[in-house]
Structure formats: structure tokens, C-alpha cells
Amino acid sequence: MTKTDYDVIVIGGGSTGTAVARDCAMRGLSTLLLERDDIASATVGTCAGMISSGLKYMEEPDIVDMCSAEVVHFNHIARHIIAKDPILTPMLEMSDLSTGGNFAEEYSKRAAERDVPPVLFLTPEDSLEIEPMLNPEIIASMYFEEFFIDPFRLCLLQALDAQRHGADVKTYTEVTDILLEKGAVRGVKVFDRTTGETSEFISSTIVNATGPWAHKIAALAEAPLELRLNKGAHVILDRRVVNVGIVTKAVDGRMIYLFPHENTVLLGTTALDTWEDPDTLTASHDEIEYLIKSMEWVVPSIRDARIIRTMEGVRPLIATWKVPEDDVTRGYEIVDHKTDGVAGLFSFTGGKLVMCRHMAEAVTDLVCEKLGIESECRTDKEPLPGNEDDVDVLALAEEYGISQHTVERMRARRGTETRDILALTRDHPSWKSTICTCEPVIEAEVRYSLRNEFPQTINDLRRRLRVGTGPCQGTFCTYKVAAILAEEKELDSSVANLELLNYLAERWKGKRPSMRGQQLAQEEVVQGLYACVANLDRVVVNYEPGPWEEDA
Amino acid sequence: MSEEEAYEFVKGTLEEEGIVPFHDDELETVKSIENCINCGLCINHCPVVASVGLDRFSGPRSIAVQLTRSPPEYWATADTIYLCTGCGTCREVCPKNVDIPEIVNIVRARIFKTRRDLVPKGLFGVHETLTDYRTAFEPWDDVEEKEASRDMRIERLGLKFVPDRIKDEADVLFYPGCQAEERAQEVREAGKMILEHFGINYTLLEEFNCCGLPARLMGDDETARSLAADLRRKVKALGVSQVVTTCAGCTSSLNDIARRDEWGVPVYHMVEYLVHEVGLDGVRSALKARSDGVLKVTVHDPCHLIRHTSRQTMQDALALLDAVPGVEIVPSGVSDSCCGGGGLVAYHAKDVASAVTQENVGGITHTEAERVVTPCPLCTAQIEASLFRDGSSIEVDDLSVFIAQRLVME
Numbered sequence: 002m003t004k005t006d007y008d009v010i011v012i013g014g015g016s017t018g019t020a021v022a023r024d025c026a027m028r029g030l031s032t033l034l035l036e037r038d039d040i041a042s043a044t045v046g047t048c049a050g051m052i053s054s055g056l057k058y059m060e061e062p063d064i065v066d067m068c069s070a071e072v073v074h075f076n077h078i079a080r081h082i083i084a085k086d087p088i089l090t091p092m093l094e095m096s097d098l099s100t101g102g103n104f105a106e107e108y109s110k111r112a113a114e115r116d117v118p119p120v121l122f123l124t125p126e127d128s129l130e131i132e133p134m135l136n137p138e139i140i141a142s143m144y145f146e147e148f149f150i151d152p153f154r155l156c157l158l159q160a161l162d163a164q165r166h167g168a169d170v171k172t173y174t175e176v177t178d179i180l181l182e183k184g185a186v187r188g189v190k191v192f193d194r195t196t197g198e199t200s201e202f203i204s205s206t207i208v209n210a211t212g213p214w215a216h217k218i219a220a221l222a223e224a225p226l227e228l229r230l231n232k233g234a235h236v237i238l239d240r241r242v243v244n245v246g247i248v249t250k251a252v253d254g255r256m257i258y259l260f261p262h263e264n265t266v267l268l269g270t271t272a273l274d275t276w277e278d279p280d281t282l283t284a285s286h287d288e289i290e291y292l293i294k295s296m297e298w299v300v301p302s303i304r305d306a307r308i309i310r311t312m313e314g315v316r317p318l319i320a321t322w323k324v325p326e327d328d329v330t331r332g333y334e335i336v337d338h339k340t341d342g343v344a345g346l347f348s349f350t351g352g353k354l355v356m357c358r359h360m361a362e363a364v365t366d367l368v369c370e371k372l373g374i375e376s377e378c379r380t381d382k383e384p385l386p387g388n389e390d391d392v393d394v395l396a397l398a399e400e401y402g403i404s405q406h407t408v409e410r411m412r413a414r415r416g417t418e419t420r421d422i423l424a425l426t427r428d429h430p431s432w433k434s435t436i437c438t439c440e441p442v443i444e445a446e447v448r449y450s451l452r453n454e455f456p457q458t459i460n461d462l463r464r465r466l467r468v469g470t471g472p473c474q475g476t477f478c479t480y481k482v483a484a485i486l487a488e489e490k491e492l493d494s495s496v497a498n499l500e501l502l503n504y505l506a507e508r509w510k511g512k513r514p515s516m517r518g519q520q521l522a523q524e525e526v527v528q529g530l531y532a533c534v535a536n537l538d539r540v541v542v543n544y545e546p547g548p549w550e551e552d553a
Numbered sequence: 554m555s556e557e558e559a560y561e562f563v564k565g566t567l568e569e570e571g572i573v574p575f576h577d578d579e580l581e582t583v584k585s586i587e588n589c590i591n592c593g594l595c596i597n598h599c600p601v602v603a604s605v606g607l608d609r610f611s612g613p614r615s616i617a618v619q620l621t622r623s624p625p626e627y628w629a630t631a632d633t634i635y636l637c638t639g640c641g642t643c644r645e646v647c648p649k650n651v652d653i654p655e656i657v658n659i660v661r662a663r664i665f666k667t668r669r670d671l672v673p674k675g676l677f678g679v680h681e682t683l684t685d686y687r688t689a690f691e692p693w694d695d696v697e698e699k700e701a702s703r704d705m706r707i708e709r710l711g712l713k714f715v716p717d718r719i720k721d722e723a724d725v726l727f728y729p730g731c732q733a734e735e736r737a738q739e740v741r742e743a744g745k746m747i748l749e750h751f752g753i754n755y756t757l758l759e760e761f762n763c764c765g766l767p768a769r770l771m772g773d774d775e776t777a778r779s780l781a782a783d784l785r786r787k788v789k790a791l792g793v794s795q796v797v798t799t800c801a802g803c804t805s806s807l808n809d810i811a812r813r814d815e816w817g818v819p820v821y822h823m824v825e826y827l828v829h830e831v832g833l834d835g836v837r838s839a840l841k842a843r844s845d846g847v848l849k850v851t852v853h854d855p856c857h858l859i860r861h862t863s864r865q866t867m868q869d870a871l872a873l874l875d876a877v878p879g880v881e882i883v884p885s886g887v888s889d890s891c892c893g894g895g896g897l898v899a900y901h902a903k904d905v906a907s908a909v910t911q912e913n914v915g916g917i918t919h920t921e922a923e924r925v926v927t928p929c930p931l932c933t934a935q936i937e938a939s940l941f942r943d944g945s946s947i948e949v950d951d952l953s954v955f956i957a958q959r960l961v962m963e
Binding site: 084085087118119121122123124127130131132133134144146239240241242244245261263264265302305306307394395398402404405406408409410433435438439440441471472473476477519522523525526 | 554556559560562563564566567570572574575576577580583584586587588589590591592593608611614615618619620621622623624625626629630631632633649671
């Protein structure tokens, strides 16, 4: 019998929602997490993964304090999916320094607790030694360090850890209504997107952590909620073309960046008020040009770099109007809709990736208070799955006869889980075979994920494994992953083909806006493989093109 | 913190993170790797992949799309990246001109700097020799023994002894390379004989030093750059207008560093020098058959000539052989397949190097050739050893020796 009654229902499987579910479950609440798509499938999946010390909000010291403390917590609970980026802010003229003064001071105040140096200043010669791609005309540069996390793995690990603590996690389950009774919430009505069935879950407490959709979810309970939606684009390069991160002033005086992330570089980001549908948003030509033009002053060769794709996300900012986006607080608010006559509904507005654990702690405190439960938050103390121990990559590579780099990449995603995945190859030696050549990913990890991490689609596997995220953008791994997915889930060939095409279309969504240069040659290979060789464009009959696809 | 202290601190962080910034002169190579479209053409042509399989060596494609994307992870590529023989076949067949052999050196340089413990142990012997003696092979303890070995080789091969020439105001520097200096001394002697024969105003180095190629191939960029700088200084001091070498590896390496470090002096392999500077007609009239009858010869194309310098060099080599009376050239079908001696692979993974040579051994023994000729002392040694192991009686000659043996003596 399916459980239908919960202490708390959390809506939204992004960084905040998964953090809330984890916290609630760890505090012993019976918890249900509902996500209409996959974990980390929207806003958080389009961010740079920076667990920022607060460098853009130095005017808000309390928030900077919070961010800095959260970085320390993340380095404690999730260090296996975190990397440090050294960052240069090259200056071409003295006026580029104008934002530097206050920043340097505020940043340096809190540097020691994160175990990073205060802001340093480097000569042009030394800067060019560190980063020969810089414009030789620079007059100086500022140096600091920030930490970056794999946002997909973070959300998934939070969701998996919530499960371990007894929570139910349901993806592809869309909340279609909020049930009300006597001025309070009673539960939710959901639509199961995989089966097409509807059902109800009962709870007197609902946490609305749906980011840019928060106002729509609140509206289901007839509760008013205002957001200032602001979209941002990232351009993704095929590899780490820069030795270090670069921060610089954009054409309009905003700060933008070039950050090494995993084995790529991210160029971002734009900030535009938006009223578009977050589901079908793509980066625009203007956004891509804005980023390239702005970075070109300090990294002149950036225009020639290979762009593999773009991504576009929507920030759910706290509704502050008639000020530039940069002046809107980067803090968050928890709206208790009790004052709107809807008791038991809490909605988030604002917030940043780095704050997700803090946000979860704050709302879980409120939930516990409401339910009369006394329980201490432990999310900053207990490690996320995989972070329990160090992993000896060289020993594992030797033991299993798998290349060191393959094991190291797996370790960066998995931490201690690496051992469990490699152990699968004892019974199945053929599972050592490479599925994704770029990352790389071996078959054992694909099988492991399918069996333990509830992916439904190839795209879900991409979030969990990084399959298809390299320079070739799924040219060779997609059909292999589709075959494994079909076998594990016992899909018939027409469903598997449709799944394959859906994934290629999803990749196309991000590839199309920036398609140029070398990526055109790459795309020819993709088209040749899937259309000319596999005949996918002929054999899939019930395919509906996405809004971002051009008419045939 | 002062700017100097700041820079030292930042360098410390970069080192901790495993980041060794790319040099200016490496950016072009890094840029070329971005062009890979993962088509896999290179995998089908890589001699190492063909010999040992993708499980042992994941191949040039993986170097482009996987192993070289993130400098902080370069350390983890040591078990793979050192198995590349650097033959350059991948670069030659690549439709996008991706420079795999160069990025391999760039990655090895980073491993050498940040995680020397992961550099194959077999390379440390040659590393020590290079840093101690500035050549790739340990010099002979006893000069008389060295001379005795030289004389034995000269006699066995029927070469003539020409005293060393070290002089000012020479036009040409003859640079035999480490192998010919210390091991295959017959090649050095043959080179001198040829230059002498054609009346070239040449000199040897008073104090020989390695061009730096082996240091570069193992990742010791610092030693490689310092050896290259020494050599540049010596070449400049001599004031020669041309450099001639009998070694294929030195030809490509000297060309690279001469271009990079702006020597302003052209570097030739002996075959190029004979064909283009001396002239084929002059060479032809200076050669005679060594014995009655026709000698069937097959050639081996050194990777460092055909793929790192120019395919034209082997056209020159064939033209030279064609000019020798009593020689018939028999194609082996595998002449441009790597001998396995490249990339220092034979120093630490003999099984891989031997597997790669097997391709040559098979091709050569299937011909009717009685002799293999190749313009490289290193390929000569590698193929000679493999044929011997295989029980073949086919002999291998360095091309310079082969030519010198057939000079008409007064």
C-alpha cells in the first residue's frame, strides 16, 4: 500500500527542495519530495556551480557572512564534489578597480575561515605567467579563490540522503492542485507524468521550493506571491582553455566571469528580467554576444574558443522593483502564507545555490515549530553520500585494471561510491567498457545509476553521470546509453528510439543558439550518425518536436 | 602582502591544484586540440592501439576528448599518456589537424612537474644520464674502449676512418645526435665520410650535447629547454649557416627548437642535404655498387621524418637509394608504420614497444628484401633487435652508413 500521509510535503527537486527534504527527513519528519521533472532539472542545473563566498553582494555583510559559513559547511559535507578555482580579475584601466576596493576588504575579512588567502594583487607580468591568454595590456590583476560544486550531484545526493533517512522522493510527479480545508492546507493533488495517473497526498505542511514557479504553486492555494524573475545565460566551452578563472566588467559595467568547471569552462552570465516560460527558454544571440564581447577585452582569443553549448536559467529573485537587478538582495525570504489565510504553506523567494542548506534549515525550523517537534539540524555535520572517506584512485585503478583517469573522474562524481561501482565489474567484466568517451563513463556506472538513482530518461542519466556533456555532445554515448536504459527498464525499441531522439533534441536546445565554428563540424558527425546511419528521423513516428526545434 | 609574495603564494596554490600554466608557445597546440570532433579516425590508424588494444592504450581520440581537457586531472593520465610513441600518425590522418603528439608532451611535462612519482620508473635512468652528462646515453668510461668499438664497427661495415673535424669558420655543423655519438658510432663516421667526400666545409661540436628531445618526451621540460638553449648558444658561437644531422629524431627536434628559439639557421637531415644541397647528380656519380648482383632493399620511414618533418624527406631517401647502383627497392607495405622506438615507450613498456614493432617485422619478413635501410639510427636499432628476436636474417642499415659504404674511394 502506498503511503499517502506525511508530516511535510516538499515541492521542487532543485537545490533548495532537496536540501529541505534532507533536513526534514534527518529530523525524523515523514517527508515527501515531489518534483514534476527530474532532480536538478531546472534552475540549479543551469548555474555555474559556484558556492560563492558572496562576491557579488559585498553591500550585504550579513549575507556574505552566511555564504562564507555555508562554504565551510559544504567543504565539510561534500568535499568529494567540490573543487577550488583560483580566480584573476585583470584590470585594463584604473576605473576597473572601482568595484575592487570594498570587495577586497569584505572578501579578505572572511577568507581565513574558508582557508583561502585574502585578496591579492599581482603585477601584469605575473598575471600573464599565470594566464597567457590575458590581454598583454593589463595594468594589474586582483586574485582570489572560490569553491565550485557539481550542482547536479549535490541535489541528487541531498535527495538520496533524504531517502536514506526515510523520505519518499517522487520525480515526474507534478503538483496540479493544493488541497485546502478551513484556511489551511490539507495536501496536494498530483499527476504522475510517467503513468498518466492522478492521486492525492495528505499533509498539513507544504514547503514550496519551486524557484521560478513558486508563484504558480502558491496560486494553486490561492495565495499571492510575487517574484522578480531574471534570466541568465551561460556559454560552455569544450575544455579548460584558461588556467584559472577570470572575472571582468561587462559592456554595461556588471561583472561577468569565465570559470573552469569540471572539465569545461563556463562563460557567464547575463541578467535580464524575464516573463518567458522557464521550460522552453534558450540563450539568445544577444546574450551570447554580450558575454563574448565583454570577455574579449581581457581574453582576446575567447571568440575563437570552441563553444559546445549554452544554458539558460531563471533566478527567482525577491520581488524588488524599479532598481537594477544587481541591486536586488541576494538573500532569501520564507513566506508563511498563514497571513494570506493559507496555514501550513511556506514559500521561498530569492536565494542562491550556496544558501540552499541554510534555507532548508530555516524552513525546517519553522515546520518543526509548527508540528511541535524539537529536533536539531544536523545537515551541516553529517556528510553527504560518498564523502565519508578518502578514495585511493591509484589503488582502485590497479585493482580493477581500469585507467587512472577513468577512476579519477568517477571519484570526482562519486567519492566512496566509486568502490561499489567498480565492484560490479567483478561479476560483469564487460561493464568496464567505455560508454561516454569524453568524460569518460563506464557501463558499470550507468547500470549502477539506473538501479540506485531513479533516472527515467537519458537526460536524467546525463545529470547523474555527465554522459554526453563533453565536446562531442553525445555523438557516441547516446545510442549506447539508450541501449542500456532499454535493457534495464525493459523498453521496447520504439520507446527506446523515442527516448534517444528526445535526448538529442534536448541537447539541440542548448547547442543551437551558439552553433558556430568547430561545433558545426561536430554536429555534422551527430547528424550523420543518427539521421543517416541510424535513420532516426524516419523510424520514430510519434515524436513531437520541442518549441526550440525548427519546423522540418 | 607584496606583489612578489602574492605571486609566490599564487604559484603555491596552482601547484597544489595541479595546475601548471600553459606557456605562450604551447597555446597553439592547446588550441588545435579543441578541433577534435571525436570521429575516431585516429584510433583506426594508431599503431599502439592496433598492437595492444584500447583497454591498454585508450588511443589518440581519448587524449583529445578526455585526457587533456582538465589540467588539474593530468596527473591521472600518467598510465596512458606515457604509452604514446609519438609517431604522429593520428595527426596525419586527422581531418581537423589536431596535434596529439604535441599535447602529449605538454601533458607529460605537467605530470613530470607536479607528480613525478607517477612518471614511469623506467625513464629515470635516461633522465639521470641527461642531467648528469647532457646526452641521452651514458658516455664511455674509457675513451680507448670507445675508439676500439668505433674501429670495430668501421671495419665490419667497410667504412673509412676520417679524423674528427672541429674548426672555426665552418659552413655546416654536423650534428650526429646522441645515438650516433655514443652507441651507433658507425653513423657518425659515415656522416663525416659523406661530408668529407663532397668537400663540405663542416665541423663537429667541440662539446656535444643532446638536442633535448628525450627530455621533452619524458616531460622534463626544464632540461629540454636548457639543452636547447645550450645548443643554440653553440650554434650561434660557431656562426655556421647550416646544420646537418643523420638522426631522424634530431631532425624534427632541431627544426622545432630552431624555429621556436629563432636560430635563423636551417636544419637538414643528411638525405635532404645530399639531394637538395649537394645535388642528386653529384651524389649519383660518387656512388658505386658494393658487389656484383642486385641487393634487394626495403625501407623504413622514420616517424620523425615523415610525420614530424616532411613526407618529402622519404622521397629524398628513395631518390638516394635509387641513385645507388645495384640496389632494387622492394616495398614492404608497412614502411611508414612506427617502429615502436618512439616516445621513450621502449624504456618503460617494452611489451608495448615490441608489439608495435611486430607490425614492421611481419611486413618486412614477407618481402624478398635482404636488407632494411632507414635514415635513423634509433629505428635501425629497434628494427634490428626485433628482426633478430624473430629469427630473421635480414640485416638493417642506417641510410647514411649504406651510402657511405658505396662511395667511390680514390
